[in-house]
Amino acid sequence: MRIVWRLGEREYAVAPLAWLGNGVCLRLPGGDRVASLWQDPDQSVLTLDGSPHPLWVARHGDDVHIHYRGRSYHLQRLDPLASAAAMGIDVEGELRAPMPGVVVSIDVTPGVQVQEGQRLLAMESMKLLSELVAPCSGKVLAVTVETGASFDKGALLVQLEPAISPEKH
Amino acid sequence: MTLPGRVLVANRGEIAVRILRCLRQQGVDSAVLYHASEAASPLLDLADHRIEIHGETPTAAYLDIAAIVRLCQQHAIYAVHPGYGFLAESAAFARALTAAGITFIGPPAEVIELMGDKLGSRRFVEQHGFPVAPSVTFNGDLEQFVTEGEQLGFPLLVKASAGGGGKGMHIVRSGAELRQAVPVAVSEAQRYFADGRIYAERYLECPRHIEVQVLADQHGHCIHLWERECSIQRRFQKVIEEAPAPGLTDAQRAGICATAVGIARAAGYASAGTVEFILDQQGSFYFLEMNTRIQVEHPVTEMVTGEDLVAWQLHIAAGQVLDLQQADVRLSGHAIECRICAEEPAADFRPAVGTVLALEEPMAEGIRVDSGLYPGQLVSTAFDPMLAKVIAHGRDRAEAIARMHLALGSLVLLGVPTNVGLLQAVLELPEFLAGITDTGFLPRHLPELTREHVDPETLHVLLAAATLGDPEFRRASADLPALYRRIGHWRN
Numbered sequence: 001m002r003i004v005w006r007l008g009e010r011e012y013a014v015a016p017l018a019w020l021g022n023g024v025c026l027r028l029p030g031g032d033r034v035a036s037l038w039q040d041p042d043q044s045v046l047t048l049d050g051s052p053h054p055l056w057v058a059r060h061g062d063d064v065h066i067h068y069r070g071r072s073y074h075l076q077r078l079d080p081l082a083s084a085a086a087m088g089i090d091v092e093g094e095l096r097a098p099m100p101g102v103v104v105s106i107d108v109t110p111g112v113q114v115q116e117g118q119r120l121l122a123m124e125s126m127k128l129l130s131e132l133v134a135p136c137s138g139k140v141l142a143v144t145v146e147t148g149a150s151f152d153k154g155a156l157l158v159q160l161e162p163a164i165s166p167e168k169h
Numbered sequence: 170m171t172l173p174g175r176v177l178v179a180n181r182g183e184i185a186v187r188i189l190r191c192l193r194q195q196g197v198d199s200a201v202l203y204h205a206s207e208a209a210s211p212l213l214d215l216a217d218h219r220i221e222i223h224g225e226t227p228t229a230a231y232l233d234i235a236a237i238v239r240l241c242q243q244h245a246i247y248a249v250h251p252g253y254g255f256l257a258e259s260a261a262f263a264r265a266l267t268a269a270g271i272t273f274i275g276p277p278a279e280v281i282e283l284m285g286d287k288l289g290s291r292r293f294v295e296q297h298g299f300p301v302a303p304s305v306t307f308n309g310d311l312e313q314f315v316t317e318g319e320q321l322g323f324p325l326l327v328k329a330s331a332g333g334g335g336k337g338m339h340i341v342r343s344g345a346e347l348r349q350a351v352p353v354a355v356s357e358a359q360r361y362f363a364d365g366r367i368y369a370e371r372y373l374e375c376p377r378h379i380e381v382q383v384l385a386d387q388h389g390h391c392i393h394l395w396e397r398e399c400s401i402q403r404r405f406q407k408v409i410e411e412a413p414a415p416g417l418t419d420a421q422r423a424g425i426c427a428t429a430v431g432i433a434r435a436a437g438y439a440s441a442g443t444v445e446f447i448l449d450q451q452g453s454f455y456f457l458e459m460n461t462r463i464q465v466e467h468p469v470t471e472m473v474t475g476e477d478l479v480a481w482q483l484h485i486a487a488g489q490v491l492d493l494q495q496a497d498v499r500l501s502g503h504a505i506e507c508r509i510c511a512e513e514p515a516a517d518f519r520p521a522v523g524t525v526l527a528l529e530e531p532m533a534e535g536i537r538v539d540s541g542l543y544p545g546q547l548v549s550t551a552f553d554p555m556l557a558k559v560i561a562h563g564r565d566r567a568e569a570i571a572r573m574h575l576a577l578g579s580l581v582l583l584g585v586p587t588n589v590g591l592l593q594a595v596l597e598l599p600e601f602l603a604g605i606t607d608t609g610f611l612p613r614h615l616p617e618l619t620r621e622h623v624d625p626e627t628l629h630v631l632l633a634a635a636t637l638g639d640p641e642f643r644r645a646s647a648d649l650p651a652l653y654r655r656i657g658h659w660r661n
Contacts, residue, residue, distance in 0.1 A: 001641075001642070001645045003635075003636055003639060003641070003642060005632055005635055005636075007623065007628070007631065007632075008621045008623070009621070012628070012632055014632050014633070014635075014636045016636070016642060016645075016646060016649055017649070018649055018650045018651065019646075019649050019650070019651040020651075024637065024646065024649065026632075026633055026636060028628075028629050028632055028633065029628070029632075030625055030629075031629075033629055033633065035633040035636075035637060036637070037633070037634055037637035037638055039638060042527070042529070044634070044638075046630055046633055046634045046637070048629060048630060048633055053630050053634075055630070055634060056527050056529075056581050056583060057634055057635075057638055058526030058527040058583040058584055059526075059638065060523075060524060060526055060584060063584075064634075064635040064638070064639075065526060065527070065583035065584055066583075066631055066634055066635065067527070067581045067583055068627065068630060068631065068634075069578075069627070070577070070578025070579070070593070071578070071590060071593070072581075072582070072583060072587070072589060072590065073623070073631055074586065075631060075632075075635045077635070077639065099519050099520060099521075099550075100520075100522060100549075100550045101550065104360075125519070125520050125550055129357070153522070
């Protein structure tokens with residue numbers, strides 16, 4: 001088996017190879033290490049090639065949060081299939097909310113042609129007013145929210161039909 | 170002597186905890202408001218009574234003056250402490266309470282009104298002979314406004330008259346930019362503050378934000394508790410505050426503090442308040458605004474003076490004499506506060522959400538944590554992103570910074586993205602350590618402050634810990650072959 005983790009902008013694969021007397025041999029980027037994890041509701045201890053590393057680990061679905069040596073890290077477990085989508089093969093034209101918020105105003109209606117960079121709607125999350133702009137030129141197929149409506153992160157806001165650009169064929 | 174009846178805390182989160190603790194210490198009967206979304210918060214246990222409020226949104230519930238006054242009457246409330254935010258600077262709320270025979274723990278409604286209007290307060294301060302930054306007011310004539318703006322000289326900062334909290338501010342560097350900013354600023358001012366009046370003032374490049382804590386009683390006695398430096402800001406909102414302000418000369422410090430007391434006296438202030446100034450690179454300072462409430466950053470002043478500002482607010486609201494003389498306010502050491510916010514600094518400080526999965530707050534000498542956090546808490550965008558404050562006190566600035574750095578490292582807060590990594594990075598910057606701070610500090614250093622660097626050994630620790638605790642790995646691990654021979658660098 002192989003587990004892929006995302007940390008920041010990068011992805012890393014980890015493959016467990018075998019049980020050893022005192023842990024599991026893991027194939028990590030840059031080398032194989034023998035690891036064991038002693039877990040407690042609070043603090044855990046990871047032993048790596050015999051050296052103990054106290055840390056805090058909290059899991060929530062595919063998200064793993066670790067506090068180690070004074071810093072916090074967020075790792076995300078990637079589904080090997082879904083990670084292909086995460087690498088850019090996205091459903092084109094689906095504009096989703098980058099953060100939870102409220103729709104302040106809507107500038108477009110279904111059917112209109114928009115240019116790349118044109119403002120589609122304005123939204124607000126707490127004190128931050130931001131704009132959703134067209135990532136490419138095209139036609140607005142649907143606006144799935146109303147002015148004043150609140151939405152969660154990842155909610156579909158606007159659906160675009162991207163214009164076929166000549167250089168892309 | 171303190172207040173003779175039940176005191177309601179009309180707030181939530183860390184400031185509610187702060188005020189409830191003070192009430193408990195003083196033996197005052199206490200009550201606190203809560204919305205159903207936070208009914209599980211252990212902070213409610215700090216109050217003798219809890220009162221549920223309702224609203225279309227949780228925030229709306231905390232802003233419903235009529236409902237809160239009615240609840241006060243039903244629950245025999247003698248006085249209300251508004252904390253900061255929500256109704257803390259609402260003259261209408263203060264008046265409604267007074268009309269119902271309930272004490273508002275804060276200044277008189279007229280002073281809130283005077284200082285709540287930026288244009289009005291600037292005019293008032295100027296008339297009393299105190300310095301304000303040069304400005305022009307928008308009276309509806311765009312051409313005239315742009316012409317006057319050009320005469321004043323760019324860059325200008327466009328602000329809402331009724332504004333606050335960094336909302337609706339725009340820096341413009343030309344007549345064309347000013348022309349563009351006016352309709353946006355007016356509409357923002359209308360939306361946020363229901364008051365479309367705006368003005369533009371000379372924008373000082375890289376000024377420092379210095380503010381003075383004042384205390385005044387209802388009998389005309391007014392003193393200051395020295396200044397705070399709050400220049401480390403993002404989006405015009407403070408992130409790190411300290412006291413005293415590094416690098417001020419004794420003359421500057423005395424001048425700015427005396428000015429603050431002069432303004433508070435002229436306004437007929439009573440309670441704890443803060444007069445904010447900007448200090449330019451030439452050492453001149455200008456009145457910015459006065460905040461007629463307890464401020465988020467009040468603990469740094471408490472740490473260096475040893476005074477309990479909330480206790481003084483209660484004392485003053487009870488009509489008592491402020492029996493503290495200016496000469497008795499002594500500074501001891503240095504204090505720094507870091508605001509812990511649910512946000513993603515690398516993504517333009519976008520507010521973040523999540524569930525508090527693990528929580529351990531630092532405990533050490535010279536460390537104070539003001540927090541309303543609890544394990545399992547759902548952090549949503551319903552409220553302000555500030556979750557907690559860590560305050561460090563030391564004999565000098567270097568010791569306070571060192572203690573803060575250790576404290577932030579031992580703060581475990583997992584499950585919600587926060588700005589803690591950014592705060593740690595700020596504390597490591599040579600420029601910060603040297604006390605060279607201005608309001609452009611954070612934007613200027615942002616790329617280096619948000620650079621992610623994970624060394625190879627740390628990466629192995631993180632990946633191994635994540636993998637070994639993974640449920641799928643645990644299920645599949647029984648099928649792994651067992652190896653009993655020595656491999657690699659593993660030894661007996």
